Amino acid sequence: MILAVIGLALGIVLGVLCPLSIPLAYAKLFSVALLASLDSVFGGLRAAAEEKFDNTVFISGFFTNALLAALLVYVGDRLGIDLYYVALLAFGVRIFQNLAIIRRYFLKK
């Protein structure tokens, strides 16, 4: 857990130091990708708590989820369907579910 927090802090510091900014056209895609990765991380934490953690599934899930979410929104944009909100809702619901399960494990300990 501490390692995860250290990693997060390191990432934030790196991101602040790195003068990278997403172009406006891709800001939407990036935000969805961010949400997907957030979901993956919580999913991973939950799996770890349940002691069902699988390294390959976790890492591949993290990247494919983010890319797929961004791709979905991009395609939706092209087709005129606002898949952005669909992705937001789906990932939002999943994040809350995962959080609830993690919270239960917290309480049990």
Place this chain on the structure above:
Amino acid sequence: MLSIKQGRYSIAFVCMVLGFMLAVQFRTTQDMKSTLPYQRVEELSERLLQTEKERDSLQEEINAVKNVSGGETETKAAKELQMQAGTVPVKGPGVVVTIDDSKTASKAGENPNLYLIHDDDLLRVINELRAAGAEALSINGQRLIGTSEIRCAGPTLSVNNVRSSPPYEILAIGDAKNLENSLKMRGGVAETLKVWGIQLNIKQAEEVKIPAYKGTYTFKYAEFAKGEGERP
């Protein structure tokens, strides 16, 4: 405290990537807010519209007041001066010239600008009409006076600081035949513009009504110099 036994390092790594993404997204959002004041644009355009409306109503008021005050004391000389200055609407025989952008598509590799009307095209038409003795002129309802400008304002044309888009309707009062011939003469303006497919229509009219100059002018720098070559 939740203890993670499996995959600590991959979780730490993924958390790092997540943190990086978070920071970048944070800055992107911040940038967006500072560089794209969406709401501000809307607000400004609203205010502009309102101000323009106010200006129009005030202008009408001024015209009304002018008409009332000037009604009785007008002399013939004053009337003529007003006509010259363009502060009163005038009517008389003349021509109606309409100019529109070219309908023919520009060929590949050619400058499409050549097929559009520019300020200098209109200036040439105006100049030709003046040379032929036009006494009053207007472009799309804007009376041309001494200080009128004719210039490109992006894709539109600005006359008296009022923008309008093609087709342009030029009204001229004068000898209708002379005015028409001045434009249609061999090698003249009409012929040159026709090369580019720009549509120029000239119609003689029994009565052309030219509106008054709607703007205001105040002299900020020029002063009346008394006794220096004054006309009686």
